[in-house]
Amino acid sequence: MNIVFVSSEVAPWSKTGGLGDVCGALPQALVARGHRVMVISPKYQNGSKADALYNGALDTCTRAKIGCFGAEHEVGFFHQIKNGVDYVFVDHASFHRKGSLYGDSFGVYGDNQFRFTLLAHAACEAPLQLAFEGCGDRYGKDIVFVANDWHAGLVPTLVASKYRPHGVYRDARTICAIHNIFHQGVEPSTTFPCLGVPTEWYGALEYQYPHHMRAHELDEGRVVNILKGAIATSDRVLTVSQGYAYEITTPEGGKGMEGLLLSRANKLDGIANGIDMDEWNPEADPDCAAPYSVIDLAGKLECKRALQKELGLPERDDVPLMGFIGRLDWQKGPDLLQQALHDMMREDIQVVMLGSGLPELEDFMRWAEGEYKDKFRGWVGFSVPMAHRITAGCDLLLMPSRFEPCGLNQLYAMRYGTLPIAHATGGLKDTITPHNAFGDADKVLAGTADVNQGEGVGTGWLFNDMNADALMWAIRSACDVYRSDKKFWRAMQTQAMTQDLSWNNAARKWEQVFEWAKMDPPHCG
Numbered sequence: 001m002n003i004v005f006v007s008s009e010v011a012p013w014s015k016t017g018g019l020g021d022v023c024g025a026l027p028q029a030l031v032a033r034g035h036r037v038m039v040i041s042p043k044y045q046n047g048s049k050a051d052a053l054y055n056g057a058l059d060t061c062t063r064a065k066i067g068c069f070g071a072e073h074e075v076g077f078f079h080q081i082k083n084g085v086d087y088v089f090v091d092h093a094s095f096h097r098k099g100s101l102y103g104d105s106f107g108v109y110g111d112n113q114f115r116f117t118l119l120a121h122a123a124c125e126a127p128l129q130l131a132f133e134g135c136g137d138r139y140g141k142d143i144v145f146v147a148n149d150w151h152a153g154l155v156p157t158l159v160a161s162k163y164r165p166h167g168v169y170r171d172a173r174t175i176c177a178i179h180n181i182f183h184q185g186v187e188p189s190t191t192f193p194c195l196g197v198p199t200e201w202y203g204a205l206e207y208q209y210p211h212h213m214r215a216h217e218l219d220e221g222r223v224v225n226i227l228k229g230a231i232a233t234s235d236r237v238l239t240v241s242q243g244y245a246y247e248i249t250t251p252e253g254g255k256g257m258e259g260l261l262l263s264r265a266n267k268l269d270g271i272a273n274g275i276d277m278d279e280w281n282p283e284a285d286p287d288c289a290a291p292y293s294v295i296d297l298a299g300k301l302e303c304k305r306a307l308q309k310e311l312g313l314p315e316r317d318d319v320p321l322m323g324f325i326g327r328l329d330w331q332k333g334p335d336l337l338q339q340a341l342h343d344m345m346r347e348d349i350q351v352v353m354l355g356s357g358l359p360e361l362e363d364f365m366r367w368a369e370g371e372y373k374d375k376f377r378g379w380v381g382f383s384v385p386m387a388h389r390i391t392a393g394c395d396l397l398l399m400p401s402r403f404e405p406c407g408l409n410q411l412y413a414m415r416y417g418t419l420p421i422a423h424a425t426g427g428l429k430d431t432i433t434p435h436n437a438f439g440d441a442d443k444v445l446a447g448t449a450d451v452n453q454g455e456g457v458g459t460g461w462l463f464n465d466m467n468a469d470a471l472m473w474a475i476r477s478a479c480d481v482y483r484s485d486k487k488f489w490r491a492m493q494t495q496a497m498t499q500d501l502s503w504n505n506a507a508r509k510w511e512q513v514f515e516w517a518k519m520d521p522p523h524c525g
Contacts, residue, residue: 001035001036001143001144001511001518002035002036002037002038002139002140002142002144003027003035003036003037003038003143003144003514004037004039004040004146005019005023005026005027005037005038005040005148006022006039006040006119006120006123006146006147006148006152007019007022007040007041007152007328008041008042008101008102008116008149008151008152008157008256009023009041009097009101009499010024010087011024011037011125011421012026012053013050013053013054013087013089016100016102018099018240018273018405018407018408019148019149019179019180020274021199021273021276021408022148022179022240022340023039023148025275025276026274026502026506026507026510027039027085028083028503029502029503029504029506029507030044030507030511031083031085032084032504032507033283033504033508033511036086036139036229037041037084037085037086038085038086038087038126038127038139039085039087039088040088040089040123041087041088041089041090041119041314042089042090042095042101042119043057043078043089043090043095044095044101045097046096046097046098046099046100046518047098048197049292053377054089055080056080056082057079057080057087057089058078058080059078059091060076060077060078060079060088060293061074062076062077062129062130063075063076063077064077064121064122064126064129066118066121066122066125066196067196067234068114068118068121068194068195068196069114069194070194070396073092073118074092075090075091075118075122076079076090076091076092076374077089077090077126077487078091079130079132081132086131086132088126090118090119090122090123092115092118093238094111094114094115094118101126103270105422113185113187113191113194113195113226116150116152116185116239117154117194117195119151119152120152120153120154120155120158121154121158121196123145123152123155123161124155124158124159124169126139127139127140127141127143128140128141140202141168141169141170141171142171142172143169143172143325144172144174144175144514144517144518145159145172145173146175146177146238147175147177147234148177148179148228149177149178149179149180149183149225149227150183150184150226151185152230153185153226153227153230154195154197154230155174155230155231156174156176156199156229156230156234156235156524157201157204157205157226157229157230157232157233158196158197159172159174159233160174160204160233160522160523161197161198161200161201161204161524162196162197162198162247164522165375170522173232173235173236173514173517173518173522174234174235174236175234175235175237175238175514175517176230176231176234176236176237176238176334177238177239178227178231178237178238178240178248178405179239179383179405179406180184181227181239181248181253181254181255181405182255184225184226184227184255184256184257185225185226186224186225186226187224188223188224189206189222189223189224191224192205192206194419194461195224197290198498200446201229203229203257204229204232204233204524205225205226205228205229206222206223206224206225207222207223207224207225207228207255207256208221208222208223208225209256209440210256211519212328227257228257228260231257231261231264232260232524233523234296235267235517235520236246236267236268236269236513236516236517236523237261237264237267237268237269238268238269238270238271238510238513239268239270239405240271240272240273240405240406241270241272241273241405241406241430241431242269242270242271242272242429242430243270243425243426243427243429244270244324244403244405244406244427245268245269245270246270247403247425247426248261249262249265249268251356252306267523269513271428271506271509271510272406272427272430272431273406273411273427273503273506274411274502274503274505274507275408275411275412275415275501275502275503276437276503277501277502277503279416280388280391280412280415280416282300282415282416282417285388285392286336287384287385287388287389288303288306288388288389288392288393289302289303289305289306289389289392290302290306291496292417294417294494294497294498297417297493298441300392300393300417301317303389303392303393304317304321304394304395307389307390307392307393307394308393310389311377312377313350313374313375313377314350314374314384316350318482318483319348319349319350320328320349320350320396320478320479321351321352321393322349322350322352322394322395322396322397322398323353323354323390323391323393323394323396323397323418324351324352324353324354324397324399324423325354325355325387325391325397326399326409327355327356328355328356328361329357329358330402331401331402331403331404331519332355332399332401332402333399333400333402333423334357334361334364334400335361336400336467336468336471337353337398337400338364339467339468340468340472341376341486343468343472345375347442347475347476347479349375349479350375350376350377351375351376351377351398352373352376352377352379352390353365353376353378353379354381354382354383354386354387355379355381355382355390356364356378356380356381362380364378365379365380366378366380378436384518391412391413391416391418392416392418394413395418395419395482396418396419396475396478397410397413397418397419397420398421398422399420399421399428400422400423400466400515401422401423401425401428401472402425403425403426404422404423404425404426404427405424406426406427406431407428410422410428410431410432410460411431411501413496414431414432414459414497414499414501415496415497415501416497417496417497418480419460419461419492419493420432420459420460421460421461421463421471421474421475421478421521422460422461422462422463423462423463423464423466424462424463424464425458428462429462430453432460432461432462433456433458433460433495434458434460434462435457435458435478435492436454436458438454439455439456439458440455441457441487441488441490441491442491444457444491444492444495445490445491445494447498449495451495456495457491457492458492458495459492459495459496459499460492460496461478
């Protein structure tokens with residue numbers, strides 16, 4: 001199959017979160033399975049060292065003229081092949097500015113709708129126009145588009161409204177991939193004529209806020225919602241875990257899209273992300289104090305001691321060392337750790353937190369470190385090497401997220417034999433097997449356990465209620481196993497570390513969704 005991913009970010013060139021990781025790694029796994037894959041993303045230039053990452057991308061000398069926002073805009077295409085994937089970077093002045101991908105210190109950019117409208121139009125033209133030297137023919141019209149989040153959300157709408165009615169892309173299919181439904185690309189309804197979408201398709205993108213969310217009595221609450229248009233016009237909808245696929249069809253998780261998603265439930269799927277098994281490999285991690293494997297975990301204890309020493313914590317093998325890695329915001333739930341801190345510190349444990357975000361939570365980390373000098377460390381900021389060392393050196397990883405479409409840290413942790421304690425939501429519930437006190441530790445250690453028949457011991461702890469009491473129950477349960485049953489703990493590490501968390505496993509499931517999409521007639525257009 002010819003597959004085209006469209007995304008606002010792709011690692012290692014551009015990344016703010018899991019979306020960049022997915023669009024960097026999944027295409028390579030699909031190429032390894034015999035597909036031809038293109039990834040289309042902006043060519044960002046912000047004056048930082050990251051600009052040099054694009055040095056390997058060559059100008060194709062192809063230009064496309066995009067009609068939108070009352071003018072004709074010319075975009076260029078740069079191309080780089082990496083591990084068999086065609087990475088195409090859309091070049092335009094609106095992607096060249098200081099700051100992050102979506103905003104700066106003053107907030108989100110006011111022209112993001114314009115920038116990503118350009119991206120979507122350019123992505124629709126690239127398979128038709130670009131022919132890469134030595135790489136065969138153009139991708140052509142018989143392809144599968146994967147539009148990731150709202151930034152690429154105009155792609156399904158454009159294919160349905162602008163191309164198919166004229167005989168182009170009739171054999172193509174579009175997948176709307178939702179990584180976080182919280183972000184929907186909402187702008188005033190008056191911006192619709194700027195998008196380059198035929199007038200009669202306005203209804204696909206229109207959304208009306210309920211009365212309680214309107215500014216005043218005369219406000220009709222009508223807006224353009226690009227993600228809504230993608231859900232309505234794509235051939236299938238995919239999200240990053242089965243749990244999240246269900247949650248976004250509920251009033252609590254759908255953020256206003258639950259009704260539309262329920263109407264498309266028979267075309268809605270969830271597939272958990274994989275991880276880069278080479279980058280996250282305890283047997284060869286240059287950031288860690290010692291290598292180790294599921295066969296020989298001696299190096300993990302060395303990593304724990306080295307982490308305790310680096311952070312100035314008492315070097316104790318017998319104390320459970322717990323880590324938190326993530327943004328300090330409402331979604332990730334660090335405030336729950338704040339609520340539970342005094343109860344946690346009454347236990348014989350050590351805690352290290354790594355992250356940045358809300359100033360009040362950063363201040364909390366600094367205060368807690370001063371208050372509990374022998375038990376708590378807070379690293380305000382983010383460091384990839386430190387994230388690796390925490391993942392390797394801790395016994396447990398805390399993930400109290402309020403919602404988590406998929407989550408990656410729990411996958412990294414299990415790969416390293418660090419057992420997660422997580423809120424039972426979204427992808428966390430899908431990827432963590434709860435502690436099973438009745439499992440057969442001997443069979444797990446021998447590699448003969450049938451986990452589908454209840455013989456598994458679990459790979460972590462899940463708590464259902466988002467409160468301090470539920471979190472403390474999980475922490476105490478984990479500490480009890482850690483201290484009282486070393487063999488069972490070792491079996492849980494074994495079950496966690498021997499899972500297939502690779503992108504190849506996820507790619508196989510994505511293939512199935514592509515095949516289903518190709519089997520069905522187009523949903524729109």
